Amino acid sequence: MKKLTIISLLIITIFLTSCTNDNTYRVGFGYELAPMNTVTVAVSSDTKYFYFENFKLEFHYGTFNHVPTYSDVDYEIHSMALYFSDEIFTIDNFLGSNNGLIDYKNLEDAYFIKEISLEEFNTDQYKVINESYKDKVFNHSETIVIPESISAYTFSFYFTIIDIVYNRKDNLYYFGQNGYYREISYQLVDIDYLKLN
Known part of the structure; x- marks a missing residue:
């Protein structure tokens, strides 16, 4: 009887351990005490494992409050743009840089x-x-395929959402001050297979 009880407890322990082995991916959902940005991003997936050719994640993004317009009448927010990149956007094309873009796409x-x-x-x-001490709730999310040109063998990449500002004085576009980026990092499991960190 004692052996049966020990074996039963062992089986239950193994079962519970396997149930808590979380293979899902969630980042950016935690409560923010005093958000520095009006825009925020979170990322999720039912799995941490992907082939590069079929690498897609669920991106949750939005705003805590309305994105404000600029007080300078020459600056007009054209849109909110979404990008993938290998590194964080540099400040080369931000407002005030005198280095505007003709084509931000x-x-x-x-x-x-x-x-x-x-x-x-x-x-x-x-x-x-963003309710006190609860996970953030996003009204919007969408599945986006990550192109191999961005993800392949870099071990991390960035998802950025930022306001595109049109400057009426020089007729050029700049990256504004309302944005957020989220780094997604991974490790190689095989030559064409990855695991999210």
Whole structure:
């Protein structure tokens, strides 16, 4: 009888351990005490393992409050743009840099995903609820395929959402001050297979 009890306890322990072996990926959902940005991003997946050719994640993003417009009448937020990149955006093309862009969709060091108008982004569809000491709740999420040109063998990449600001004085576009980036890092399991960290 004692042997049967020990074996039963061992089986239950193994079963419970296997149930808690979490293979899911979640980052960026935690409560933020005093958010520094109006925009935020979280990432999730049902698995941590992917082949490069089928690498896709669920991106949750939005705003705690409405993205504000700029007080300078020459600056107009054109849209909120989404990018993948190998590294964090540099300040070369930010407001005040005197290095505006004619085309913000074709950048040498970033992959343009899409853009959302400011009017749409400031609706409840992109609202993020940040209740005290609870996980953030995102009204918007979407599955996005990560291109191999960005993810292959770099061990990390960035998902960035940022406001694109049109400057009426020089008729050029700049990266604004309303944005957020999230780093996604991984390790190689095999030559064409990865595991999210």
